[in-house]
Amino acid sequence: MDDSALLEFAETHANADKIKHHIAVLSDDSLRGRLPGTPEYEVAMQYVIDQYNSLGIKPLGNKEGSSFLQPITFRKSIVDESSSFLILNNLDTAKVGIEYFFLGNSSSPEVEFEGELVFAGYGIDAAQFGYNDFENLDVKDKIVVIYNGGPDVLPATERAHFSNTNTKINTLSEKGAQGIIFTTSPGGRGSFRGSYNGSRNGIVSVKMSDGEYAGRSNYGNMKFGGYFDWEFIRKITANEIDLILEKYQQGEVSQPSNSISLKGKVVNNFSEFESANVVGVLEGAELKNEYVIHTAHLDHVGVGRPVNGDSIYNGAHDNASGISAMLEIARLYSELPSKPKRSVIFAAVTAEEMGLLGSLYLAENPVVPSESIVANVNTDMPTMVGPLVSVEPLGAEQSSIMKIVERSTSLLGLKIDEDHLPEEVRFVRSDNYSFVKAGIPALRMKFGIQTKDSPTGLDSAISHMMSEIYHKPSDELGDSFNFEGAKTYVELQFLNSYFINNTEARPTWNENSFFKRFER
Incomplete structure (x- = not known):
């Protein structure tokens, strides 16, 4: 498809109601904040598996392709404060x-x-x-x-x-x-x-x-x-x-x-639990043994300190919204009139909130040869709080992916902003960073702060979300979402992914990029 046909396909097929439905299911109180290692997290994993199956996505949790689940063992370390101490001078x-x-x-x-x-x-x-x-x-x-x-x-x-x-x-x-x-x-x-x-x-x-x-x-x-x-x-x-x-x-x-001298003792107690990444693949055409990998983290932080009587940290924005975007992108791929050039991996990763651990494991233990993964497209908490007018493509400036982003945003009439929150170091706080460290060019796309009427019109809504909703029980499906903006976001990330997929040349790090050193 040429650019205009692809744009029309994305705009007519992306569905705001489907995005909302995924978020509603995954952020429901019954899932109790999707904490890895809990029965409720397993329900969330099964929901993603069911969606994969409905879209014709094949299992890729192991190299045999017999399961969607890539099982992982985790260790929790808790300091025994009664046995530990610190002495000064x-x-x-x-x-x-x-x-x-x-x-x-x-x-x-x-x-x-x-x-x-x-x-x-x-x-x-x-x-x-x-x-x-x-x-x-x-x-x-x-x-x-x-x-x-x-x-x-x-x-x-x-x-x-x-x-x-x-x-x-x-x-x-x-x-x-x-x-x-x-x-x-x-x-x-x-x-x-x-x-x-x-x-x-x-x-x-x-x-x-x-x-x-x-x-x-x-x-x-x-x-x-x-x-x-x-x-x-x-x-x-x-x-x-x-x-x-x-x-x-x-x-x-x-x-x-x-x-100043210090002397001390640290005693740790260990416990272990199991969780899994949910990984599937849609097969491509002539370059089917090369892959674009989509990631979004499925987990959140579970049940915690009550706020106004509510102790369930639902994680609607963080990151049911990102999973919903990835599932909708997967649906668009599944409905293309012909296969894309490369295969597409979709990975709902676990334990992001615990330190990007699910993606770290996947990036270091990929289910396909690492050198066959051409790029990572990450959808973590897009910040769907208003109409999408401008975007902040975190990390894109480090590689040829920026040219792709410029192409996609131009088609959609969107503007590109610099990171307006550099002090929040968002580029390294999501799963894209695990792939960057594995040498794979990556893109994490966030809403920008522009509106049609103001260069900073969305700033207050994003600030409110970060201060009053993010990592709180109030992160539920509600008035903070704008689903037309969410639909445009899906269209954009689908276009970015498709252009990466169908461009003959693989994405490359810029020669002067600091992150080129991670190439393998």
């Missing part, structure tokens, strides 16, 4: 949950440590961009405190990569640090209390094919990870931390006048 025992807490460690049931505390800014080594917190700092065998987030001087997408928790852990592990301690500086992203409450539920890792565990609770060569409250740091530095932060913001990494 061999004198004072710190107060857990008030001054500090340890993070679960999937590899070590029990560790002891002792060492000097040093401060390393954001803990980022981005020398290729002229930024290196370790230029005059040796952290070998040290316990290192770092701020959450990353500096504004880095480009948005690269900043997202270097701000990533796993990137920081890997950096310090490679530099020989003994432990890593995160903190939120004034005005920084995150909070001590929120992080502590989350940590008490445990940190989850994924068992890889080699038997090792991967994810945020794997500290590499380091012994442990933890978190300090800012007021505690003020106390142990005799209020020097404010000056240290001020100097850091002026480009100087400095240390307290008096050395």
Whole structure:
């Protein structure tokens, strides 16, 4: 089909009511927030399987093609606070949950440590961009405190990569640090209390094919990870931390006048559970042994702290909306008058909310040869809160996929915006990032903030959704959705996928892209 015929096909076949129906089913109270490892999550998986079957999508959860499910084992690590401790300068025992807490460690049931505390800014080594917190700092065998987030001087997408928790852990592990301690500086992203409450539920890792565990609770060569409250740091530095932060913001990494030593013990309790990615394929034509892979995460966070009497975190926006978009894209593919050039994989992945773990497993253990996957198209929480006038194609500028996006948006009369929330590092906070690290060009598409009447007209609706709905029991099917905007989003992502699929040349990383280094 030529572009005009394809556009007409997308516009006439995409159906807002079907998108709404999928969201209604998957965000219903009966699914209790779709927490992996629960019976309700299995109901959600079966719903996706039923949809795949109705569309003629074949099983691809294993290489034999006998099941839609790619089973995965997960380990939850919870710190035993009664058996763990932290002592400052061999004198004072710190107060857990008030001054500090340890993070679960999937590899070590029990560790002891002792060492000097040093401060390393954001803990980022981005020398290729002229930024290196370790230029005059040796952290070998040290316990290192770092701020959450990353500096504004880095480009948005690269900043997202270097701000990533796993990137920081890997950096310090490679530099020989003994432990890593995160903190939120004034005005920084995150909070001590929120992080502590989350940590008490445990940190989850994924068992890889080699038997090792991967994810945020794997500290590499380091012994442990933890978190300090800012007021505690003020106390142990005799209020020097404010000056240290001020100097850091002026480009100087400095240390307290008096050395600080820490000694401690971390005891972890482990439990394991099973979940699965739901993976299917529609076969292509002349290049059927090459694949475009669509991903959207099926999981959410389950049942939690009640808010106004409601304890079910339904996850309608996050990410029943993304699953619904992927299913609708799959339906469009299934109704094409002829097969696309390449095959298309659809993967409803698990454990995204636990650290992109389902996609990490899939990207590292693909059900087809890794080199045969040409691109990843990800639909994670598109933010369907209004008419779609502009889009933010996160990561597209790093590869030839941007040309595809320009083609698709032009057909639909949409505008392309830069990421209006670079501080949220959204590029690395969804499953597309697992494929980027596997060397596969990827696209995560978000609603932009423009409306027909204003360059920022959708900003307030998106801000409201993020502050009042995101990761709350109020993330339900309701007035916050705009289904005409959702329909346009599906049309756009279908066009992007189809153009990637049917272009003879595979997507390539730009020669100057930082992420080209992940090519295999």
